[in-house]
Structures are given as C-alpha cells and as structure tokens.
Amino acid sequence: MSFALRAENLGKSFTLHLQGGVTLPVLQALELTVAPGECVALSGPSGAGKSTLMRCLYGNYGAGSGRILIRHHDASVDLATADARLVREVRRDTLGYVSQFLRVIPRVPAIEIVAEPLMARGVARDAALARAEALLTRLNLPARLHHLPPATFSGGEQQRVNLARGFAPGYPVLLLDEPTASLDAANREVVIGLIAEAKARGAAIVGIFHDAEVRDRVADRLFDVAPLHEAA
Amino acid sequence: MTSAAAKPSPPSGGRGLGEGGAQGAYAHDTGYNFAYLDESTKRMIRRAILKGVAIPGHQVPFGSREMPLPYGWGTGGIQVTASILGPSDVLKVIDQGADDTTNAVSIRAFFRRVAGVATTERTAEATVIQTRHRIPERQLTEGQILVYQVPMPEPLFRLEARVAETKRMHALADYGLMHVKLYEDIARHGHIATSYNYPVMVDGRYLMSPSPIPAFDNPKMDRMPALQLFGAGREKRIYAVPPYTAVRSLDFEDHPFRPIRAPHACALCGSRESYLDEVITDDRGGKIFVCSDTDYCTERQATKAAAE
Amino acid sequence: MSPLLSARGLELRFGRIAALDGVDLDIWPGEVVAIVGESGSGKTTLLRVLSGLAAPDAGSVIFDGQDVLGMNEAARRHLMRTQWGFVHQNPRDGLRMGVSAGGNIGERLMATGARHYGNIRAAAADWLRRVEIDPERLDALPRTFSGGMQQRLQIARTLVTHPRLVFMDEPTGGLDVSVQARLLDLIRALVAELGLSVLLVTHDIAAARLLAHRILVMRHGQVVEQGLTDRVLDDPQHPYTQLLVTSVLAA
Numbered sequence: 007m008s009f010a011l012r013a014e015n016l017g018k019s020f021t022l023h024l025q026g027g028v029t030l031p032v033l034q035a036l037e038l039t040v041a042p043g044e045c046v047a048l049s050g051p052s053g054a055g056k057s058t059l060m061r062c063l064y065g066n067y068g069a070g071s072g073r074i075l076i077r078h079h080d081a082s083v084d085l086a087t088a089d090a091r092l093v094r095e096v097r098r099d100t101l102g103y104v105s106q107f108l109r110v111i112p113r114v115p116a117i118e119i120v121a122e123p124l125m126a127r128g129v130a131r132d133a134a135l136a137r138a139e140a141l142l143t144r145l146n147l148p149a150r151l152h153h154l155p156p157a158t159f160s161g162g163e164q165q166r167v168n169l170a171r172g173f174a175p176g177y178p179v180l181l182l183d184e185p186t187a188s189l190d191a192a193n194r195e196v197v198i199g200l201i202a203e204a205k206a207r208g209a210a211i212v213g214i215f216h217d218a219e220v221r222d223r224v225a226d227r228l229f230d231v232a233p234l235h236e237a238a
Numbered sequence: 239m240t241s242a243a244a245k246p247s248p249p250s251g252g253r254g255l256g257e258g259g260a261q262g263a264y265a266h267d268t269g270y271n272f273a274y275l276d277e278s279t280k281r282m283i284r285r286a287i288l289k290g291v292a293i294p295g296h297q298v299p300f301g302s303r304e305m306p307l308p309y310g311w312g313t314g315g316i317q318v319t320a321s322i323l324g325p326s327d328v329l330k331v332i333d334q335g336a337d338d339t340t341n342a343v344s345i346r347a348f349f350r351r352v353a354g355v356a357t358t359e360r361t362a363e364a365t366v367i368q369t370r371h372r373i374p375e376r377q378l379t380e381g382q383i384l385v386y387q388v389p390m391p392e393p394l395f396r397l398e399a400r401v402a403e404t405k406r407m408h409a410l411a412d413y414g415l416m417h418v419k420l421y422e423d424i425a426r427h428g429h430i431a432t433s434y435n436y437p438v439m440v441d442g443r444y445l446m447s448p449s450p451i452p453a454f455d456n457p458k459m460d461r462m463p464a465l466q467l468f469g470a471g472r473e474k475r476i477y478a479v480p481p482y483t484a485v486r487s488l489d490f491e492d493h494p495f496r497p498i499r500a501p502h503a504c505a506l507c508g509s510r511e512s513y514l515d516e517v518i519t520d521d522r523g524g525k526i527f528v529c530s531d532t533d534y535c536t537e538r539q540a541t542k543a544a545a546e
Numbered sequence: 547m548s549p550l551l552s553a554r555g556l557e558l559r560f561g562r563i564a565a566l567d568g569v570d571l572d573i574w575p576g577e578v579v580a581i582v583g584e585s586g587s588g589k590t591t592l593l594r595v596l597s598g599l600a601a602p603d604a605g606s607v608i609f610d611g612q613d614v615l616g617m618n619e620a621a622r623r624h625l626m627r628t629q630w631g632f633v634h635q636n637p638r639d640g641l642r643m644g645v646s647a648g649g650n651i652g653e654r655l656m657a658t659g660a661r662h663y664g665n666i667r668a669a670a671a672d673w674l675r676r677v678e679i680d681p682e683r684l685d686a687l688p689r690t691f692s693g694g695m696q697q698r699l700q701i702a703r704t705l706v707t708h709p710r711l712v713f714m715d716e717p718t719g720g721l722d723v724s725v726q727a728r729l730l731d732l733i734r735a736l737v738a739e740l741g742l743s744v745l746l747v748t749h750d751i752a753a754a755r756l757l758a759h760r761i762l763v764m765r766h767g768q769v770v771e772q773g774l775t776d777r778v779l780d781d782p783q784h785p786y787t788q789l790l791v792t793s794v795l796a797a
Contacts (some may be wrong), residue, residue, distance in 0.1 A: 023785030024792060065774065067781040090760045090774040091574060111756070113731045410620045414627070414657025418642070418649045421656065424663055425646055425685050490663040 011063065011208030012178050013038040015072035016086075018055075018062055031234050032058045036072070036151065038212075038229055042178070045211040047225035054233040056214050063212060064103045065093045067071045072209050076101060076179060098126050102177035106184045108168040116142065117152045120170040127175055130158050134174075141170040145196055164186045180204060183215035186220050198223055244530040266354030273320040279295050279303055280427045283321040283476070287467060290478035295440025296408070297391050302474040311341060312370055313471030314347070315387035319368045322383060322467070323349065328356045330364035331510075335372040335513070335530030342370075361533050371434075373455040375512045375534040378464035380481060386449040388470040391477060393437045393447040416488060424493055433498060439486045440479055448485075454497040461486040502527040507538035550575050550711055552562035556595055556605035558767075565591040565768035568603060573711065578737055578744040580775070582751060582790065588767040590715060596745065597632065597713050598622045609711070620757050627657045631704035633651040635716040637696035640703070641688045647699055648684040648748045653705045674792060677732060694725035698732065705736060711743045718753055730756050751790065755779055764785045 016038075019031040032055040040046050048056040061067040063074060069086035076083050078100045085093060097103075102123075111119065118137035125131060142152055145166040151159065156167050165188050172180065182201070188193045194217070201224045204211060212229075215221035221228075244361040266272065273280070279301070286300035305313040323329065329349055333341040337359040341409060345368060346357045358364050361374040368385040394404045397415050407413065416437055423431045430436075436453035440446045448456060449468060459466065459479060466479040479485060489495035500514045505526035512534055529535035549572035558566040561720065565588045573579050581589040594600040596607055598614045607614040609625065617625075626632065634640040641650050651670035652660070660666050671681040674712065677698035679691075688696050698719060704712060717727040730753055737744055737757065748754055754761055755775060762772040771784040782788045 020781075021783075023788050061780070066776050068777055068783070069771075090777075091577070093774050093777075094759060111731070111734070112727045114735075368555065410623055412623060412657065414653050417656035417661075418645055418653045421652055421663065421666065422645060422649050425648055425667075489661075490666075491661050492664050 007039060009039045009075070010042045010044075010077050011038075011040045011212065012075045013059075013063065013072065014075065016059075016062065016069055016074060017071035018058055018067060019070050033062070033070075033231075034234055036231075040179075040210040040212055042077075042208040042210050043205050044226050045205055045213065045224050046227055046229050047221045048212065048214050048231050049228045050231035051233065054231045055184060056231045058181050059231055060103075060212065060214060064101065064181055065097070066103075096194065097124070100177060101179045101181070102172050102175060104168055104172035104183065104185050105226045106165075106187060107161075108156060108164040108171075110155070110164070112154050112157065114224065115153045116147065116156050116159075116167045119156065119167055120174050123171060123175045137174055141174055142167070145170055148195055162190070162193070165189065166193060168198060169200070173204065176204070177209065179210045180212075182215075184212060184214055184216055186215070186217050194220060267351050270352045272325070272353055273323045273349065274306075275303065275317065275320045279317075280321040282377050283317055286476040287318065287321065287478060290476050291465070291480050292438075292468070292501050293444070294479055294483050295438075295444030295446040295477060297475040297477045299474055302471050305471065310389065312368070312387035313347060314469030314473075314476070315368050315370070315385050315471075316345060316469075317471060318385050318467050318469035318476060319349065319366060320353075322385075323353050323355060323366060325353070325355065327365045328338040328358050328363055330358050330361060330367045330533075331352050331369075332367065332372060332531075332533075333370045334376070334515070335374075336532045338532065356415070359533050360537075361531075369451075371450050372513070372530060373451055373458045375529070375531045378462055380463045382464040384462075384464050384466045386445065386451075386466065386468045388449040388468045388475070389439060389472070391447055391468065391470040391473050391475040408444060411443060413439075416445055417490075419492075420488060420490065424490070430489065430493060430495070436462070436495075439488060441483050441487075445488075446477065446479075446485075452498075452513055453487065453495070456485070456487045456495070457497055459543050461485075481500075500527050504529045504538075507535045507542065509538060547575065549573060550577075550610055551596065551745070552608045553596055554606050556592070556602045556607070558591060558595060558600070558602045564588075564767040566595065566605075569764075569767070569769055571596070571762065571769070573743050573745055575710070575762065576741045578742075578746060578758045579762065580746045580748060580754035581759045581762045581764055582754050583764035584749060584790075587764040589764045591767075592764065593713055593715055593745065593747045597626075597630065613640060616753075627654055627686070628707060629710045631707075631709035631712040633704055633712060633714040633717045634695075634741060635689055635719040637688070637693070637700045640700040641696060643689050644687065646685045646687060647679070647691075650699060650703045651706050654703065658707055660713055667708060670702075673706050674699075677702040677759055678728075685707045692725075694729060697721065697729055701733065701736070705740065705742075708740060709742070709743070712737075714744060714748075716748055716750075717746070718748070718750060726753070733757060741742070751779065763790065 013036055016033055016036040018033040019029050021027060021029045050056055056066060062069050065085045074085040076085055078096045093127060108210055115124060117135060119136045120142060121134035124134035147163060147166050156164050169185060186197050198220060201211060283300055286298045290298045303317060305316055331342040331345045333339040339543060349355055350357055360378045365381060366383050370387040392404055397419055398404050420430050434452045435447055435450045436456055438446050438448050439454060448459060461479050461482050465481055468477045487495040502514055503510050504512060504514060506528050509529055512529045512531060515530045516525055517528055518525050551573040553571040556566045556569040569592060581592060583589050595602045601615060648667055648670040651673050652666040655666050655669060671684055674681045674684060679695055679698055688699055717730050734757055743752045746757055758775045761775045761778045765786045771778060771787045779791055782791050
C-alpha cells in the first residue's frame with residue numbers, strides 16, 4: 007500500500023521530572039496512514055492530544071514508542087529513530103509544518119522568511135523571492151509589508167507569512183495546525199484554495215481545523231484523537 | 239649622533255689623523271688573553287656563530303660576558319669580533335658610518351691593546367669590520383666579515399611582548415603580525431614609515447632585525463659576498479647571514495620596499511648615491527648634507543683632487 | 547559525506563572533578579551545533595579540547611581526517627588561521643586593541659600570504675560592511691568601538707579567510723540584550739550564507755534556538771541529552787534539560 011505518512015503503534019507520554027517525575031500519557035498505540043493527495047483532519051476535544059500528534063509527526067516531539075514512517079525521496083524514513091541530520095533533510099525536502107504562530111526571526115523581512123525554505127532546497131534566490139512575492143500577494147499581505155520584518159505585524163498578517171512559508175516549497179507532506187484561525191473570510195478562501203492545489207499535486211496533508219466549514223471543504227476524512235483516560 | 243658633530247671637520251681630507259691606512263700590528267698587552275676573552279668563552283661564542291651560520295637569520299642564545307664597557311656600547315659585537323679575530327686580521331670599526339667617533343675609536347683602541355691587531359679606516363683593507371648603524375658604501379668581498387652591534391635582536395619585540403610567543407612565531411614562521419605592523423604604517427602614514435631597523439626575511443625563512451641600520455642599507459645585505467654576523471650583548475643573542483644569502487625587506491606588492499636617502503648630493507664629495515647625514519653648520523639653521531660613510535667620502539674626495 | 551569534526555570518548559579530569567566524562571561529538575559540514583549547560587558543566591573545556599587548546603586525558607578528535615590531538619603546534623596553528631576560526635566571549639581576547647579595524651581584519655589574510663595592501667584593505671572594508679560597521683571606520687582603533695561593534699569586528703576578522711569550522715565561546719555573553727539580538731541575527735545570516743560549520747558554546751537557550759541545528763546539553767562533564775534543537779528544547783527528556791528550559795521560560 008502506498009502511503010506518504012504513516013504512524014504505527016505510536017505512543018507518547020511526558021515525564022515531568024520537576025514535578026516529582028509524574029508521567030502524563032497522551033498518545034497510545036496510535037495508527038494513522040495518510041495517502042498522497044489525501045487530507046486528514048484531526049478531530050477530538052481540546053487537550054486530547056491533536057497538537058501533540060502533529061508535533062510528533064513533525065519530529066518536534068520525540069516519539070515514545072512505535073514508528074513514524076514518511077516517504078522521503080522514494081524511501082521510507084522512520085522519524086522516530088532518524089538522527090537529527092536526517093530529520094532536517096526530511097524537513098527541508100519533504101515535510102512542511104505550519105504552526106499556529108509565526109516564530110519571528112529578528113530583522114529578517116517577510117519575503118526572506120518565505121523564500122528561505124525554497125533557497126534551502128536549492129532554488130535560485132531570484133526565483134525564490136519571486137515565488138515568495140506571489141504567495142504573499144495571493145494571501146493579500148500588502149506589498150509595503152513584504153520587505154519589513156514581521157515582528158510588528160498583526161496576528162493575521164504574521165499567520166499569512168507563516169502560511170506562505172509553509173506552502174511555498176510544495177512539500178509532499180504538509181502539517182497544518184489551525185491554519186485559518188486568525189484569518190478573515192477572504193483569506194480563508196485563499197488557504198482553502200492552496201490546500202486544494204496541494205492535494206491536487208499529490209501532497210498528503212494532516213490538519214487541525216477548528217473552523218468546521220474549512221474542515222468540511224478540505225478534509226477527505228476525519229481522524230479521531232480521543233483523550234486516553236476516556237479511551238481506557 | 240656623535241658622528242654628526244664630528245663630521246664637518248676640514249674638507250681637506252685630513253681626517254683620521256695618523257690613521258689613514260692600515261696601522262701595523264701592535265704588540266698586544268700580555269696581561270690579557272689574545273682578544274680579551276678566554277679561549278673557552280671564544281669557543282662557546284664560535285659555536286653559537288656556527289649555529290647561526292647554519293640557520294641563517296635564527297637567533298642563537300649565548301653566554302654573553304661582562305665586558306669592560308657598558309651595554310649599548312657594542313658589547314655583543316665586541317664579543318663576536320673577539321671570537322673571530324686572528325693575529326693577521328685587519329680591523330675597521332665604524333659608528334654611524336664614521337671611523338672617528340668615540341665609540342669606534344675606543345673599540346679600535348681596545349682591540350689594538352688586547353689583540354695587537356692591525357686597524358684601518360679603509361673599508362677595502364679591512365678583514366673584519368665591526369659596525370654600529372651602517373653598512374659601508376663600498377661593496378664588501380668574500381674575504382671580509384661584517385660584525386653588527388645589535389641592541390634588540392627580536393624583530394617582533396614591539397608587536398608581541400611575550401618572549402615565549404615570539405619564539406613560537408619564529409619556529410612556525412608565523413609572521414602575519416609583522417605585516418600587520420607594515421599595514422598599519424601605510425594606513426596611518428600613506429607609506430611604510432619604518433626608516434631604520436627595517437625587518438627582513440632571511441633565506442625565505444626567518445624574520446630578522448638588521449640592527450638599526452637605515453633601510454637604505456637593507457639592499458646591501460642581500461646576497462652580500464661577505465659573512466654578516468650579529469651580536470646582541472645585553473640580550474645574549476647571536477645570529478648570522480652567510481655569504482650570498484637572500485635577504486628581502488618585507489613589503490607589499492603595491493607598496494614595494496624603497497630605500498630612502500636625502501635627495502641631495504654630498505657637500506664634500508658630491509655623491510648622489512651614498513647615504514647622507516644632515517649636519518647643522520651654524521645656529522641660524524644652516525645645514526649641509528655629507529656622506530655618513532667617512533672612508534667612502536674621503537676616498538672620493540682624494541680621487542677628485544687627484545683628477546684635478 | 548563524513549563529519550567535519552569528530553570526537554570520541556573525551557575524558558578530562560581536574561583533580562577529582564570530571565570536566566569531560568566520555569564525551570562523543572560529530573559536527574557535519576554546514577551544521578551549527580550548540581553546547582548548552584550552566585557554568586562549570588564542562589562546555590568551555592570541551593571547546594578547548596576540540597580546538598586543540600587543551601589536551602584530554604583520553605579520547606580522540608579528528609578534523610577532516612586529521613588527528614587534532616596528535617598534531618604538532620605548527621599544523622594546529624595553520625588550521626587555526628585557515629580552516630578554523632575562534633570567536634571569543636571577550637572581544638579583547640580576539641582582537642588586537644592597538645591595531646586598526648582594517649589591520650585586525652587583514653591579519654588573517656596576511657598570515658596566509660596576502661601581500662597586496664590595496665586588496666587587503668578592500669577585503670577589510672567589505673567585511674566591515676558585512677558586519678554592519680561603517681567602512682569609514684577602517685582605520686579606527688577597536689577601543690573606540692562599542693562592545694557590540696567590537697564583537698562584530700571580531701567576527702569579521704575571523705570569517706575573512708572563509709574558515710570551514712568556527713568555534714564560538716559565548717559570543718553574545720558580555721552584551722546588552724538589545725545588542726545581542728542584532729549580533730545573533732548577523733551570525734545567523736553569515737553562517738547560512740557561508741555554509742559554515744559552527745560549534746557554539748552558550749548558556750543562552752534563546753541564542754541556541756535561533757542559531758543551532760542541533761543541541762548538546764552538558765552537565766558535570768557529560769552530554770546528558772542531545773538532538774535536534776527544537777526537539778530538545780520543546781520536548782526535553784532529561785531532568786536537567788527540563789530545568790534549563792523551564793528556567794528560561796520563567797525568566
């Protein structure tokens with residue numbers, strides 16, 4: 007079976023050494039397979055572990071048990087065990103992540119932030135900047151902001167920079183954490199369009215969509231993340 | 239310094255009274271060993287000299303002795319001279335180019351007394367020339383040895399205060415810092431402002447202080463047929479440049495080394511090639527330029543007089 | 547591809563204190579590795595051993611196929627002024643305070659054979675621009691510079707010969723917070739542009755997050771945790787790392 011991303015028997019818990027070593031289990035024996043061109047929306051109450059799962063899938067949180075397989079350059083890589091360099095390479099070429107908030111890098115203009123992952127993949131600077139410009143324009147970020155560092159931007163403006171950065175490289179696998187949370191209706195439409203295009207070119211997408219309308223329009227299916235204490 | 243004051247003596251060529259040519263060997267004062275130093279000290283110094291010759295430009299430590307004159311008066315040069323002098327040698331001593339200054343006269347008298355060797359003011363006649371601050375204008379030959387008095391043998395002395403570190407820099411030929419100094423000169427003054435004691439690379443390997451000779455004299459060191467020995471008494475170092483060894487003054491491609499001399503002719507002999515001293519002639523600002531090398535100047539004046 | 551620098555089994559004791567206790571480390575080409583930990587955790591000792599400034603009791607350090615610890619002084623110094631760079635916490639340790647900015651930058655060029663004054667000067671002016679110092683200050687002495695400028699000058703002086711591996715010891719240590727941000731950003735941009743490998747020693751978690759691809763957490767001479775920067779900082783496993791990370795958040 008062909009998959010782009012697959013979690014097998016994934017478990018994750020947090021041990022809080024500073025609070026007497028208490029262990030909080032969040033994910034257990036989770037199985038998730040996402041095919042190319044498919045968009046899976048994570049559902050479940052808040053606190054159930056949706057964001058934890060997303061972060062595990064990105065390699066930001068280490069997996070406690072199980073495997074996280076990703077199709078990377080026609081090979082299968084287990085993010086749970088891959089070393090830091092391989093995870094970076096997967097993130098550069100295969101796996102994108104749009105978080106809820108832009109992590110602002112001081113003094114770097116918006117357009118450079120968007121173009122940076124393109125250049126990291128070897129796209130020429132001019133072409134990368136042109137693509138960044140086009141995406142920011144499509145996301146209705148005023149042109150006068152393109153060459154300013156986003157530190158002083160509004161939440162919605164920062165989120166659009168973040169989205170442009172996530173969509174610019176055309177990753178085969180894309181993780182979206184509340185991509186439309188702080189956007190107005192027009193920009194929500196733009197994001198829905200971007201997701202549809204990504205799916206059309208074969209990208210596998212896993213998302214957390216609080217907005218039911220957006221979720222219904224982009225998701226092919228829901229994946230329920232249930233809180234462990236209820237499941238148990 | 240003293241030479242400048244002594245210089246404008248009668249332009250008739252009558253300088254160096256009674257000492258014009260080589261003076262015959264004196265009977266040496268038998269109260270002293272030949273050339274003052276005892277034989278084992280001379281052997282020790284000769285070993286240092288041989289090592290110096292074997293490693294051109296490398297500073298060799300030696301057991302510098304107390305000499306009957308103060309540091310700064312050429313105790314290093316004197317010990318080198320004493321160690322290489324034989325009874326048949328003819329010694330010339332110059333200070334700033336002149337044979338008749340206090341320092342030169344004293345050292346010459348010293349060796350006449352303790353070694354009984356012949357002395358001369360004529361560069362051509364000398365087999366050993368001890369010098370402070372100059373190289374004679376006349377090209378030296380294979381049969382001659384030039385002994386320099388050196389106050390500070392370490393060329394990196396002002397740039398790197400730690401002696402151990404300067405040794406490491408020499409050992410590793412790590413001389414970027416010396417070029418930094420020259421860079422700073424050009425940045426500040428528009429040209430390399432070092433006009434004496436101008437650093438040289440010996441045989442492409444060791445950075446060396448040429449002693450405080452004018453930069454004008456640096457080119458004379460390069461591939462000189464005579465053996466060049468350097469003695470630093472207070473700093474207890476000996477180094478050497480064997481005959482026909484490459485000696486290159488440090489510079490930049492776009493700021494090449496240029497030997498500088500005052501743009502005048504010598505007031506006594508008319509030379510436009512020699513290194514000149516500026517001499518004040520009165521208290522109204524009057525001054526003339528004359529050759530710093532008195533033997534060279536005297537010889538030219540004599541040739542001119544003979545031709546007329 | 548193989549690691550640019552590779553250390554195995556480093557041990558170093560000062561009396562009864564283990565400064566390095568079985569440390570292994572690889573730095574790959576183009577990789578920025580941060581060593582974090584509190585004062586006395588052994589991180590500066592590790593930096594000194596990796597750069598050949600101190601000898602360990604046991605272990606090996608290989609740079610690009612060469613045995614750093616077995617290397618003679620000449621070879622090590624050659625590395626230091628060609629393929630390596632060292633940025634000190636205190637700019638006074640890395641600059642010649644009595645030499646102009648241009649002379650400071652030019653020194654490494656001259657040490658590696660540059661002999662054209664005009665070219666050296668042009669390269670120095672270019673590097674002043676790159677570290678955001680007015681090239682008009684080319685002939686000024688570093689002591690007339692602010693602390694942040696001195697540190698930027700030190701970086702220019704280090705990077706002018708395009709080293710492959712740069713050791714940085716608390717490069718933002720003595721600076722005001724506002725000045726730190728600018729310096730960090732400058733380092734980040736230059737490192738990316740030149741594709742440098744960097745070993746960064748810092749106790750500043752934010753600096754490590756901004757600059758480093760990978761983090762090693764040191765305590766009592768041991769690497770207690772290491773990995774991808776964001777994973778170590780966002781999902782710390784070791785009690786000491788959790789303490790380090792939460793102390794920063796609380797501050």
